[in-house]
Amino acid sequence: MTVYRRSNQRRVMSVDKEMEYQFHQFDNPENSSVHGEPNTQPTHGGLNRKKILGLYGILVLLLLILLMVTGIKFSNLNQEITEVRLHLEKIISAGGTPQQGAYLKKLPPVRGTCKDGWSSFERSCYLLSTTAATWSKAEEQCRAHGGHLLVLNNVEELDYISRIVELRTHYWIGLVEREHEGHWSWVDGTDFKSTPTFWDKGQPDNWDYRENGEDCGQLHPSEYRRRKLWNDADCSLSYQYICESRA
Numbered sequence: 467m468t469v470y471r472r473s474n475q476r477r478v479m480s481v482d483k484e485m486e487y488q489f490h491q492f493d494n495p496e497n498s499s500v501h502g503e504p505n506t507q508p509t510h511g512g513l514n515r516k517k518i519l520g521l522y523g524i525l526v527l528l529l530l531i532l533l534m535v536t537g538i539k540f541s542n543l544n545q546e547i548t549e550v551r552l553h554l555e556k557i558i559s560a561g562g563t564p565q566q567g568a569y570l571k572k573l574p575p576v577r578g579t580c581k582d583g584w585s586s587f588e589r590s591c592y593l594l595s596t597t598a599a600t601w602s603k604a605e606e607q608c609r610a611h612g613g614h615l616l617v618l619n620n621v622e623e624l625d626y627i628s629r630i631v632e633l634r635t636h637y638w639i640g641l642v643e644r645e646h647e648g649h650w651s652w653v654d655g656t657d658f659k660s661t662p663t664f665w666d667k668g669q670p671d672n673w674d675y676r677e678n679g680e681d682c683g684q685l686h687p688s689e690y691r692r693r694k695l696w697n698d699a700d701c702s703l704s705y706q707y708i709c710e711s712r713a
């Protein structure tokens with residue numbers, strides 16, 4: 467009996483030790499060695515944890531790059547908005563008087579008391595030709611219509627014309643150098659010294675690429691709708707033109 471009890475006690479102790487060992491095995495997921503052999507290889511759990519950490523690091527890096535790019539773009543946009551605002555303020559502070567470079571709105575021509583096809587402004591009527599002619603032929607055409615080539619008496623008249631013409635077209639006007647170089651005159655006899663001048667940058671240059679030089683005045687085309695500026699051109703070339711007559 468005593469021998470049987472001792473044998474049973476040993477078996478119970480052996481089962482307890484086995485359970486304790488299994489418990490430790492279960493408790494430690496990294497310990498996959500069998501029966502106490504040293505574990506020298508990385509386990510699946512270890513590899514997964516490293517992968518997750520790596521992905522997390524990449525995500526954080528991408529997020530930082532995204533924030534930097536967004537920040538730079540926002541800064542550029544902010545600068546552009548400030549520039550546009552300053553430009554608009556400059557136009558508004560000009561008190562409604564369009565300065566060179568300020569944009570003008572296109573005006574639909576109004577006939578008023580003028581002949582069919584002509585536009586009315588103040589006490590004049592204006593005709594924009596659709597065909598081209600030399601300066602002399604253009605002036606002849608205007609006379610045949612009871613007028614003359616456009617004479618710009620003031621800035622208001624120039625700004626009105628600038629709002630009804632085609633943007634990219636050259637137009638002859640009633641400006642001519644008849645006597646000697648530098649002596650400009652208006653076709654209707656208006657004193658040239660009594661009117662403001664609006665020569666484009668670098669004009670009049672009397673460009674002598676052709677032997678005629680440049681002795682007739684025209685409005686330069688422009689990229690944007692703003693005050694038209696003058697150019698001296700070769701009178702023998704054909705351009706569209708603007709006639710003016712009394713209303």
Ligand SMILES: [Ca+2]
Nearest residue numbers: 617618619710
């Ligand atoms: Ca006039």
Ligand SMILES: [Ca+2]
Nearest residue numbers: 643672680681
């Ligand atoms: Ca000239």
Ligand SMILES: [Ca+2]
Nearest residue numbers: 671672698699
């Ligand atoms: Ca010129």
